[in-house]
Amino acid sequence: MMQKLEKILMPIANVLSRNKILSAIRDGFLVTVPITIVGSIFLLISNFPMQGFLDMMTAIFGAGWDAYLGRVSAIAFDCVALLGVLSIGYCYAREKGLENRIGGAVVALVCFLIITPQKTFVEVEGAAEAASFSGFQFTFLGTAGMFLAMITAILSVEIYAWAIRKKLIIRLPDGVPPMVMESFASLVPSAIAMTVFFAVGIIFDHTSFEYVHYFIYQVLQAPLVGLGKLSGFEVIYQFLSTLFWFFGINGPAVTNTIFSPIHKVLTVENYEAAQAGLEMTNIFTAGFSDFFCNFGGGGSTLGLVIMMAFLGKSNRMKTLGRLSLPAGIFGINEPLIFGLPIVLNPLMAVPFILAPVANTIIGYVATVTGIMPITLGVQLPWTCPIVFSGFLVTGSVMGSVVQIVMLAVDILIYYPFFKLLDKRYLEEESAASGETDELDDLSFDDLELD
């Protein structure tokens, strides 16, 4: 059964994790994560869920202090497509084996800006026609442009790489400094990519969509992000991520190729709704996925580690539990994955897969019933510990309470399997001390060296 399952999953994992386009998109979004986290911290300070703190800040810095912080969070969230096109362009240039990766990234950025509306119209009261001014709108640079950013980055770098491969480059004589040589070598490939996107922009100007942004948003982004709004979305993500891990395959590295752009859009949409004073509606944000599905790493193993450390009877369980607990609190379970082990260990497969799914369902129910607020459009470091993360990502102490309930459920799910494994290890340890043979007194201390 397990072998059959692995035979099905392995080719899927290979296709997804080795696909150059999907890897570039996944890694490109990873590049933007630190920016989003820093922006989220600024956003959290300006919207801290304690009125006393906000009053204190106003008393110290005066009214309007939060607007200054908004300058940082606006760039992190409202320019997410702009950051994405640059980082995905860079990662795709790497995947294509280009030496001048930053050249590819810049071409991707420029192509995206070429097809982005450069004029903004504003209704003026009393005027017959809308006034216009030159400049980009956040609307096109933020979440609504994210899928277009991905497509533009891939296509523009593909064209750029094709031109380089076909040697459509200007060669300068030897002795010219390498930077100048590289810069001129990029000239024709950049020109071809930019001209193609220039043409694409003009073509869409003459369609009912008016801008490529609207076309991609309606045809691709809205339907795909719509999948992320279905109640089964996160359960499928969590299930697949841990299922792959069980076979030793880094699950999120595979599933994120598909799911991370959707998570990103859902998160930023919540931010934009909050900024516009609208209701946030997306449940399955990056914050939900990071802090309400897994505690202590993939498979939500924090409950298991706590039991190992404090309830384990075998030395192996106790030692590994105590050594793994500090890292587990910060969401890292590598010592457990290979040391317990969890990989290829059929006994631990059931709770390892079940616990994150149970957490996801509890989190979903708690959100739709209003027990805890919907997660904010902020992204915190995934190492943020339980209780703190629940409070910060929902702005309510109920977020922490729900996390504690989930941890208790995880402990219940893992308990019978933990007991079985602990018993087995204990038997092995007592059998080893009961039997006597030449291997009983193995010790490096009294080893005779030649």
Next chain:
Amino acid sequence: MKVVLIFDQGLAGAGGKSNPNVGLTAVKGGIGSALMLEPHFEKIGAQVAATLYCGNEYFRDNEEEVVKKMTAMVKKVKPDFVLCGPCFNYLDYGKMAAMISTSILESTDIKSCAMMSVENADTIAAYKDKTPILKMPKKGGTGLNDSFADLCEFIQCTVKQSEELENVRTRVCY
């Protein structure tokens, strides 16, 4: 068939990066990641006699001592085969495994191999002519089970001194 495993602290279940200085330790039977290997070992009638391990930083600080004492301990246990691995893409562990396996092959009659992913490129280049180094995926990569099946085929051919050994070695080693 008696097999000895040489692990680092992570695979031994003695903590990962939080416990890098754990000294040389010998345990009867298989511990930690041995559980992943046991179903494969059962198919070829192999049993883990002992697991020897130390922390990656301990190895870095005491390379010579670790290699010498691990080799001496292997001599004492007298297994049919020593597996120095699976090291995944852990670089210190990969180097330790290759050095110990080389030492065992050079100074004893016991068969041995190392096993690591391609990320250990420097170690592979330096030691692949001195000891068999089996291919395997990096941590989180695909094909872990297949690499264990290859390992068992290699162990069996090596211990039985099968005529197929060279073919198998060409296929499964770097």
